[in-house]
Amino acid sequence: MNIVVLVKQVPDTESPRKLKSDDSTLDRAAADGVINELDEYAIEEALRIKEAQGGEVTVLTMGPDKATDSIRKALAMGADKAVHLVDDALAGSDALQTSYAITQVLGRTGFDLVILGSESTDARTGVLAAMLAERLGVPQLSLANKVEIDGSAIKVQRITDYGFDRVEASLPAVVSVVEKINEPRYPSFKGIMAAKKKPVETLGAADAGLDAGQIGLANAATAVVDFAEAPPRAQGQIVTDEGDGGAKIAEFLASKKFV
C-alpha cells in the first residue's frame, strides 16, 4: 500500500509566535520549528497500517528548508522516504493554495491513502483534509479516532459533536486523525541513524508542475489586513485562602451577576 503522510513544521507553542510586520506572514525565524503535534499521530497511524498491510510510507512536507528537521523525525519514526516541496514562491500561500500545491505533488507520488493530522497548532484552520478530498475526488475520512482497513475497504470512526459516526469508503482516500487515535512511538537510536540514509526528494514549484499564478502571497485568496498584539488582560484580584476563599469567589461572581 502506498501511504503518504503529510507533515507540517510549525512554530513551537512554547516559543514566541509572531507575524512579520512587512507581509503579515508567520515569522518562522522567530520561533523554534517543531513537527506539528497531531502529525505525529498521523505518522504513527501510517506506520501501523504499513506494518499490518505491507507497503511504503512517504512523508510529504511543504515548507522552508529547515522543515527538513521534521522530515528527519518522521523518517526516524519509521517512514521510508520523503518528498519536500520547497520554494520561495510558495511563501504566504493560504489554505486554498496549499491544498492545490499538495494535490499536484500527490499526483506525482500517487497514493492509496493520504494521512494527516486534523489541524495544525499554528494556523488551526482544520480545512486541509476536506480540501484535499474535494480536489482529489476521493473519500474524506476526517477527524478519525479509529481506522480499519480490509483490502480496499476502509472504515473509520469520525468524531462528531454528539459522539461519533461510523463511516465506510473504498481506497484511495484521505484520512485525518485526532489525538488519542494511538500513542506515537519515539524514534529509536537505530531509527535515527537509519533516517540519515533514507531518500528525501526536494521539489521546487516548477518541478511539481505548479502554476505560478496559483501559489504564493500575491495570489492568495485571503489577505491579512492588519494585526496587533492583543491588549494584556487587566491584572485581576488574587487572594490567599484563609478559610473563606470559596465565599470570596461567590461574592465576586455575585458582583458580576453570574449568581
Place this chain on the structure above:
Amino acid sequence: MAEILVLVDHVDGDVKKVTLELLTLANRLGEASAVWVGGGYDGAKDKLAEYGAQKVYVGSDEELTSYVVAPKAALLAQLVQDKAPAAVLVGATAEGKEIAGRLAVKIGSGVLTDVVDVADGFVAEHSIFGGGVIAHAKVNTGTPVIAVRPNSVPAEAAPASPAEEQVSVALSDADKAAKIVEKVVEEKGERPDLTEAAIVVSGGRGVGKDGFSIIEGLADSLGAAVGASRAATDAGWYPHQFQVGQTGKTVSPQLYVAVGISGAIQHRAGMQTSKTIIAINKDPEAPIFELVDFGVVGDLFQVAPQLTEEIIKRK
C-alpha cells in the same frame, strides 16, 4: 441589502446556539438567509424566525446527511451560484470548518476560519496564537466563506417571518464517497455543550483521579459545562472529548473557572478569550493567575466545595 447565507448547525432539529449568533451577525452585515440541511426542520423553524432569518432554504433530502461533509458543501455551492449571496457563514466547529473548506474549493473562494467577529466589508477578526495576537483578514477572491467561532457574537432575538424555499442538489459520485453507516449519539447528560456553554468549569492536574466529582458539582451549581486540561485527560481522569486547549476544544465563555490548572500555554490557547476568568490553585506562581479577574491561592478541595455551597445558598 445583500443576502448572506448562514448554514444551520443542528442535531436532529435541535438548533445550536452558534447558528443564532450567526443569524444576528448576518443581519448586521446584510440579510440573513438560513440554510437548513437534514430532517427536523418543522420543530426548528420558529427558532430561526425568532432570531431573524429573513429566508430559509430547506434541503431535506436524506442523501444530504448520509455522507461526510461533501453534500452540505455541494448544496451551499449551488446556492452561491443561484442566489449570489454576499458571503457564507458557518460555525467554526470541526465539521463547520471542513464544510467551509470544501465549499471554498468548489466555488474557488477564499476561506477564513476561527473568526471571532466580522465587520463591514467582511473584514474578519481572528484571535491567533492562543489569543496573543488579534489579526484582521479578508477574502479577496470569490464569495467570502467565513467560519465563526461559537460564543463570539451574542445572539439577539429579532423576530422575522421567513419565506421558505425547498432546495436540492444533484450530488456527484465524489460527494457520496464517504458513507455514514451509523450515527452514534453519546449520552452527555444535562450539562450544556462545552463549546457553546456560557460558563465552563475545568479541572486539571491538581484535581487528581478522584476529584472530578467536585468539578462536576461546582459546574452543576452554575449550570456550566465541565472541561479538563490535557494533564487530566491524558491521565484518564476525565474523557478526552472534554479537553480544553490547543489539541482539544477552544472555548470562549462568559465565565471560565480553572480549578487546579497551572495554565500552561497548551491550555491557555483554548480558553484565553474567555470574558471573565477565575482560578483556584495552590501555587501562587501558577501562570493561570496572569489571566484571572479573580484568583484564590489555596487548596481546591477546600475552596471549590465551599464555592459550590455558597452558590447554592445564593440561589
